[in-house]
Amino acid sequence: MALVEVKVPDIGDFKDVAVIELLVKPGDRVAVDQSLITVESDKASMEIPSSHAGVVRELKVAQGDKVSEGSVIALLEAQGAAAAAPSAAPAAPAVVEVAAPAPVVAPAPVAAPPAAVAAATAPAAGASDVGAHDPTRPPVGLPHASPSVRKLARELGVPLEEVRGSGPKGRITVEDVQAFTRAVMAGEQTTRAQAARAPQGGGDGAALGLLPWPKVDFAKFGPIERQAMSRIKKISGANLMRNAVMIPAVTNHDDADITELEAFRLQLNKEHEKSGVKVTMLAFLIKACVAALQKFPEFNSSIDVEGGGDALILKRYWHIGFAADTPNGLVVPVIKNADQKGILQISQELAELAKKAREGKLSPAEMSGATFTISSLGGIGGRYFTPIINAPEVAILGVCKARMEPVWDGQQFVPRLMLPLSLTWDHRVIDGAAAARFNAYLGQILADFRRVLL
Numbered sequence: 001m002a003l004v005e006v007k008v009p010d011i012g013d014f015k016d017v018a019v020i021e022l023l024v025k026p027g028d029r030v031a032v033d034q035s036l037i038t039v040e041s042d043k044a045s046m047e048i049p050s051s052h053a054g055v056v057r058e059l060k061v062a063q064g065d066k067v068s069e070g071s072v073i074a075l076l077e078a079q080g081a082a083a084a085a086p087s088a089a090p091a092a093p094a095v096v097e098v099a100a101p102a103p104v105v106a107p108a109p110v111a112a113p114p115a116a117v118a119a120a121t122a123p124a125a126g127a128s129d130v131g132a133h134d135p136t137r138p139p140v141g142l143p144h145a146s147p148s149v150r151k152l153a154r155e156l157g158v159p160l161e162e163v164r165g166s167g168p169k170g171r172i173t174v175e176d177v178q179a180f181t182r183a184v185m186a187g188e189q190t191t192r193a194q195a196a197r198a199p200q201g202g203g204d205g206a207a208l209g210l211l212p213w214p215k216v217d218f219a220k221f222g223p224i225e226r227q228a229m230s231r232i233k234k235i236s237g238a239n240l241m242r243n244a245v246m247i248p249a250v251t252n253h254d255d256a257d258i259t260e261l262e263a264f265r266l267q268l269n270k271e272h273e274k275s276g277v278k279v280t281m282l283a284f285l286i287k288a289c290v291a292a293l294q295k296f297p298e299f300n301s302s303i304d305v306e307g308g309g310d311a312l313i314l315k316r317y318w319h320i321g322f323a324a325d326t327p328n329g330l331v332v333p334v335i336k337n338a339d340q341k342g343i344l345q346i347s348q349e350l351a352e353l354a355k356k357a358r359e360g361k362l363s364p365a366e367m368s369g370a371t372f373t374i375s376s377l378g379g380i381g382g383r384y385f386t387p388i389i390n391a392p393e394v395a396i397l398g399v400c401k402a403r404m405e406p407v408w409d410g411q412q413f414v415p416r417l418m419l420p421l422s423l424t425w426d427h428r429v430i431d432g433a434a435a436a437r438f439n440a441y442l443g444q445i446l447a448d449f450r451r452v453l454l
């Protein structure tokens with residue numbers, strides 16, 4: 001038996017994240033990939049798996065400790081093959097839940113549904129009196145609650161640090177969470193996030209001087225069913241809301257002639273039939289976008305918000321995110337260093353990331369670092385749409401289904417396969433003329449990839 005140190009693996013951009021749960025104790029027998037602790041940042045909570053099988057000799061972290069990649073979690077008496085290969089890479093941490101990323105600037109005075117209202121909860125009989133709620137009270141340390149209460153709070157979108165615990169030593173109980181939810185739903189109290197969004201004390205949209213949201217008793221008009229939104233939907237909804245309200249976005253529509261490129265793609269797929277790699281138009285779009293981003297670098301930038309907002313950060317790497325539709329909602333995996341990869345490698349990574357996305361197995365690292373995003377509805381249909389920029393990026397390309405169209409070649413109409421492109425851009429960073437040039441260049445490359453060499 002060898003004594004091994006189990007360390008926090010690569011957890012993407014997350015550093016100094018708090019340990020919120022210890023899932024094992026000394027003496028416990030654990031398997032490889034079994035979760036040891038749960039950590040939580042402002043962006044995500046995730047379980048950190050064990051790199052080895054064995055018996056926990058000592059836990060090196062306590063609840064509330066901060067850990068980063070490489071921090072030692074536990075000492076393990078490793079067993080069997082696992083002990084012989086202590087350098088084996090630990091599995092990526094499983095994302096349990098992704099919380100809304102912290103806003104890059106002060107919260108906008110926008111209306112958003114109360115976090116707790118997103119869940120349907122029937123009032124629990126005999127719920128405890130949790131006392132007056134003060135949304136301005138600063139959070140004090142980690143809330144004292146069991147894992148099951150934390151899980152419930154996460155599912156309901158309840159900020160646990162704002163719930164007053166009625167259990168022993170202020171421990172938060174299930175009833176406390178339910179009572180908090182009921183009170184927010186009834187409008188009797190406000191979460192801190194709501195209070196921040198409505199600094200003038202207004203409700204939905206009040207801070208923007210908007211009319212209140214219409215209240216309609218839908219059941220009066222016919223049968224209804226209430227369905228809770230998935231966690232991903234709630235998170236992406238809050239992000240989309242911020243991005244839609246805070247970015248002065250404009251969308252340019254254009255078409256690219258991909259007749260020859262499509263013929264090449266089909267030929268390529270025939271040649272690589274046995275390899276199992278399938279090339280879709282998205283792989284070519286990623287390469288074409290990299291070329292356009294290199295020619296027009298401001299599209300591959302972000303506003304330097306932390307530096308005062310009066311400069312651009314131009315990124316000299318090209319990581320392309322792509323929107324993936326999953327049963328639980330929209331996620332955006334990222335193809336890293338797309339400039340250094342060929343079409344076949346990109347196609348393979350696309351397929352792997354899309355599969356992981358559908359299975360809910362993407363790690364935070366696989367969803368971070370994008371410099372530009374493509375949202376392709378090409379496999380589904382549609383003509384054009386207006387995608388919302390994925391802040392802090394400054395542009396996003398929407399793509400719809402290509403179709404054969406009659407195109408005038410100067411003498412006659414000829415059938416050409418035309419791909420609809422919709423480029424949304426941040427007008428603070430990009431001008432209309434630059435956007436039109438970006439789209440035109442993208443169209444030229446898609447029509448003839450040899451132009452990338454020029």
Ligand code: CAO
Pocket residue numbers: 280281282283322323324325326330350354375376377378379380387399400401402403419
């Ligand atoms: N025009 C015509 N056909 C297209 C096309 C296009 N622009 N893009 C893809 N296709 C075809 C593919 O060639 C494939 O055809 P075959 O099955 O005959 O080979 C079919 O459509 C399905 O493609 P796909 O969707 O499986 O693959 P993809 O690489 O194009 O896309 C992924 C992968 C993960 C991006 C996609 O599955 C997906 O989730 N798209 C939805 C993204 C989304 O929801 N965006 C909206 C965000 S805003 O709410």
